[in-house]
Amino acid sequence: MRVVLDTNILFSALISPHGAPDAIYRAWRAARFEVVTSRMQLDEIRRASRYPKRQAILQPAKVGAMTAAGGGIGASNHRARSR
Known part of the structure; x- marks a missing residue:
């Protein structure tokens, strides 16, 4: 299954280890689905995480896993697979 996630959901997962956004993050990391994203969204996450x-x-650690090339959410509108 492929999933597109709003940036706010991704940030919520990066902030709190509890709740629905974190459950989504953990399910992705467990390879229960693939996340589809864009380079622009990844750039937004990187930039905003530096504030x-x-x-x-x-x-x-979650920021790195989410944005690392090859190990997190993929860029350029291709499917991202968890490791």
Whole structure:
């Protein structure tokens, strides 16, 4: 199954280890579905994750997993597979 996620859902998963967004993140990491995204969305996540207010509340390992080339959500509108 392929899924397109809103950036706010992705950020919510990066902020809190509880709730529906984190359950979605964990299901993706468990390879229960593939996420389809764009380079623009990944750039937005990278850029916004560097804001000082967000750095204090984000889980850095999740940011890296979500945006790393080949290991997280893919870019250029192709399917992303979890490892």
